[in-house]
């Protein structure tokens with residue numbers, strides 16, 4: 020195969036000066052890429068403007084965070100108003116209305132018709148930590164199960180539960196013991212060489228079992244650990260960093276059945292796929308399956324740092340069940356900050372009042388047009404996703420599904436980076452994901468015209484890249 024002739028986007032002297040200053044003081048593990056050397060001045064809606072005045076269409080939304088778009092005026096006004104009343108007092112210790120109101124709202128919109136409790140943190144990983152502490156505390160069991168390809172954050176619990184990239188774990192051992200990773204139903208590249216739906220060969224308690232879950236029931240639970248020792252089953256209903264992978268509809272209901280049978284806490288990490296991105300409040304709403312605990316972050320406050328762990332009351336409140344968290348068992352100084360709660364309440368209102376519907380509508384249009392692109396471009400192997408969470412799998416050969424070799428350019432860039440870099444040069448921000456995919460996760464307010472603009476740019480980039488292959 021020829022190497023693709025790829026050059027990095029040009030940067031101005033002004034941008035270079037800031038990047039140089041940044042390099043002098045910021046730590047070295049940041050994942051800045053040479054393909055998207057974006058130095059931002061300001062952003063509005065679905066547009067980002069760099070310090071040289073160049074305008075970009077943002078199909079990344081700051082890693083699926085600005086669901087309501089950049090700097091929504093309603094969010095700005097809500098924050099301004101709250102900032103004048105109270106910035107901080109510690110929601111773990113005192114009472115104030117925005118925190119209660121946001122928690123009330125979350126207990127309503129999250130799936131499950133049962134009494135719930137809410138814990139606010141400041142990042143997604145903190146919610147993942149909380150989910151581990153909830154499950155172990157309540158069940159008094161040690162073991163946990165999560166999935167290959169999952170990403171759950173950078174703390175010790177997040178890192179341990181993740182199964183994404185070895186760089187995220189290297190030299191940090193020992194991690195948390197007794198965590199088992201099992202294959203996620205990444206049907207396009209099934210590790211068992213099975214084909215959905217033929218891979219469903221049996222039931223679990225009357226619910227169809229996709230083949231990869233029989234690895235849990237027949238291998239992990241038979242050979243490695245007694246299910247009665249398992250505290251937590253943690254899963255992303257749609258894998259995010261793993262490549263925007265939507266599992267078959269039978270997957271979450273089967274996990275629910277397995278968790279119920281063995282008394283395991285079932286937790287859905289909807290940090291990336293939740294809050295309207297898929298065209299419903301939560302990705303698990305598409306298959307009518309409720310977890311015991313749901314983790315929310317990213318889009319909850321339109322860019323202000325917040326996470327929410329929402330779970331069954333009996334798991335999180337010793338006043339309801341003595342095995343649950345007691346006073347002082349968990350907490351956070353910044354969690355539930357009043358200004359961020361105000362941003363959260365306004366964000367949820369905006370989602371509810373049109374943005375979720377828009378995500379469903381424009382998402383359907385975008386996916387259909389991307390499927391047309393797939394039929395015209397030899398390097399798109401699959402287009403998948405729900406609403407405005409769309410993954411595009413890039414392959415060297417559609418028949419064999421062979422991914423591109425990691426290095427497709429002279430200077431070691433792989434295909435995801437070539438595509439995202441070329442899109443950036445043309446004014447479109449897109450990120451890579453998974454083994455060999457790019458993802459589209461724009462703000463939920465994008466219009467059909469903006470979707471068409473992104474499609475035009477991507478089409479042009481694919482045509483240019485394919486010509487060189």
Ligand SMILES: Cc1ncc(COP(=O)(O)O)c(C=O)c1O
Nearest residue numbers: 142143144170171172259290291
């Ligand atoms: C599904 C999922 N869980 C957890 C996290 C961690 O969130 P944070 O970076 O806010 O700690 C992420 C971040 O990308 C995520 O996508």
